[in-house]
Amino acid sequence: MTHQTRQPIPRDAAVQGGGGHEALPAWDLSDLYAGFDDPKLAADLDRVEDEASAFRATYVDKLAGLPGDALALALEVYERMEEVLGRVMSFAGLKFSENAEDGENGRFYQTMQERGTVISSHMLFFTLELNRIEDSVLEEKFAGSAALSRFRPWLRDLRVFRPHQLDDELERLLHEKEVTGRSAWNRLFDETVAGMRVKVGEESLTVSAALNKLSDADRSVRAAAAVGISAAFAERQKLFSLITNTLAKDKQIIDAWRHYPRPASYRNRSNMVEDEVVDALVSAVEASYPRLAHRYYTLKAKWLGLEKLQHWDRNAPLPDEDDSKIPWPVATKRVLDAYAGFSPELAKVGQKFFDHAWIDAAPRPGKSGGAFAHPTVPSAHPYLLLNYHGKTRDVMTLAHELGHGVHQVLAAEQGYLMSGTPLTLAETASVFGEMMTFRSVLDATTDVRKRRALLAGKVEDMLNTVVRQIAFYQFEAALHDERRKGELTPERIGEIWMEVQVRSLGPAFDFTPDYAVYWAYIPHFVHTPFYVYAYAFGDCLVNALYGVFQEGGIPDFQQKYLELLRAGGTKRHKELLAPFGLDASEPAFWAKGLDVISGFIDELEQDPA
Structure with a gap:
């Protein structure tokens, strides 16, 4: 049970663009620290290191004998120390995401990780020892202490990992080696991708900007971008294969020691969701591949006048799609108006992100691709990172990330240990925010062709969120299973990738061999193995939730929704x-969510335009 800094909630870089010259907001991280040399940062680290050392001396080997109120006090001290470390690592991580090519940012991030590991090593005993307390003894402590009962949800979730806990010395070794193990490989991946340049025609672009070209209206531009991306990653595929193989083997070793039954089991337990629920989701989505992705992309090929789609046509705009640039103020208004139409309170929280410097929206070299919302710590506030280019999809990404941010603000009242949500539920507010914004824009559009383009765009986003992410999950599962038999060559990894892509996207595509290397750009496979199904979980959950809202059968729906977020x-x-x-846990739940996507495709098939 090692210390874990709260992580940003990322968005697939494939659906986030780059480019443009509009003045866009930049965040101000001084609400965390003024800079690398901020005396407050040094003081916080020194103080929490002293506190952590004293904490260990006070409580080690004594937790089981503490009365409930005394144990609650220990938890309060632990939470305060964790929040200080969370603040430091949030600042370091956000600075690194600003520009991973800046050597000083990388040096500072690594230094803070190493310092944080040393400090948290003093605290490591705490969760291990808590998990050794017998259930009956812990229940007695709860019964005698209202203060301790506040921490019941956190202790409940901590004890999920009790069967997988190792002895203290092994846990300490794994904890201290993290900075030279998985974290180091993560950094290598990030710095490599950030430093890459992709040749697209006469341009030399960042990976994020090149990926954005895959949604260009000009098919020749899309094809050139696809070739450039393939060439750039193929040139480095041995490195990406080494990173992938090493991390998969590392995971296999740790999973074996901890007795996890399969590669995804740790992630499922972290998400507080049963293996069987995830299996039901994956099975339901895979069974729906023909009626969702296969059917839609057959329609898209017809609209584009193509016998077969190539992989660079997947995110191509439709002939009737409005490709005019949406200025940032217009995007802001659309999103906030949509939020306000559902709940003025929700919009009021969202407005804070625009009134203050909590958003970094401009694309630039070295900046993290895609988009994310970072919760930081309850005593501060979240930050949003975007790469905004003014497309409709970028507006939806803004709505998505703002949903995360609003969720994180509202949940902050639970305190550092309990404000974070499992990944499966972390997507609730983000996907709901997207759906609200989409419905608002669609309702305001009267032109039949533009409505079709909007609806098709939403279907594509949903397919990217559900079908594509479950396909990613299946790719990971196959890769990790096969890695147990030995190291995989880059070519074999590419074969697994292509098998899954063909199965999920269907016969409308004629995949060219160069697509076999595209697995290498997906950061989730490196940073958060088996994260990706959380997107599909969240999308189907929100589809079902939004359906209930539209039916109008739940009194005070908005208030109940805000309580869910809080x-x-x-x-x-x-x-x-x-x-x-x-x-x-009911099979019909997933069917309800998938039926929403299928219903949109039904509508598109019936559209005579």
Whole structure:
């Protein structure tokens, strides 16, 4: 049970663009620290190191004998120390994401990781020792202490990992080696991708900007971008293969020691979701490949006048799609108006991100690709990173990330240990925010062809979120299973990738061999193995939730929804969805979510335009 800094919630870089010259907001990180040399940062680190050392001396080997109130006090001290470390690492991580090519940013990030590891090593005993307390003894402590009962949800979730806990010395070794193990490989991946340049025609572009060209209206530009991306990653595929193989083997070793039954089990437990629920989701989505992706992309090929689509046509705009640039103020208004139409309180929280310097939106070399919302710590506020280019999809990404940010603000009242949500629930507010914005824009559009283009764009986003992410999950599962038999060559990894892509996207595509290297740009495979199904979980959950909202059968729906967000990590999916009459463990739940996508495709098939 090692210390874990709260991570940003990332968005697939494939659906986020780059380019443009509009003045866009930049964040101000001084709400965390004024800079690398801020005396407050040094003082915080020195103070928390002293506190952590004293904490260990005070409590090690004594937790089981503490009365409930005394244990609650220890938890409060632990939470305060964790929040200080969280603030430091949030600052370091955000600075690194600003420009991973800046050597000083990388040096500072690594230095803070190493310092944080030393400090948190003093605290490592705490969660290990808590998990050794017998259930009956812990229940007695809860019964005698209201203060301790506040931490019941966190202790409940901590104890999920009890069967997988190693002895203290092994846990300490794994904890201290993290900075030279997985974290170092993560950094190598990030710095490599940030430093890459992709040749597209006469241009030399960042990976993010080149990926953006895959949605250009000009097919020749898309093809050139696809060739350039393939060439850039093929040139480095041995390195990316080494990173992937090493991390997969590292995971296999750790999983074996911890007795996880399969590669995805740790992620599922972290998400507080049963393996069987994830299996049901994956099976439901895979069974829907023909009626969703296969059917839609057959339609798209017809609209584009193509017998077969190439992989660079997947995100191509439709002939009737409005490709005019949407200025940032217009995007802001669209999103906030949509939020306000659902809940003025939600919009009021969202407005804070624009009134203050909490968003970094401009694309630039060295900056992290894609988009994310970083919760930082409850005593500060979240930050949003975007690469905004003024496309409709970028507006939806803004709505998505703002949803994360609003969720994180509302959940902050739960405190550092319990404000974070499992990844499966972390996508709730973001996808709901997207859906609200889409519905608002669609309702305001009267032109039939433009409505079709908007609807098709939404279907594509949903396919990217559901079908594509489950395909990613299946790729990871196959890769990790095969890695147990030995190292995989770059070519074999590419074969697994292509098998999954063909199966999920369907016969409308004629995949060229150069697509076999595209697995290498997906950061989730490196940073957060098996994260990707959380997108599909969240999308289907929100589809079902939004359907309940539209039906109007739940009194005070908006208030119940805000309560869901405020709960943070204190409740699991069954408790959170119960007020809305939903249950993710029921097979019909996933069908309800997938039927929404299928219904949109039905509408597109019936459109005579």
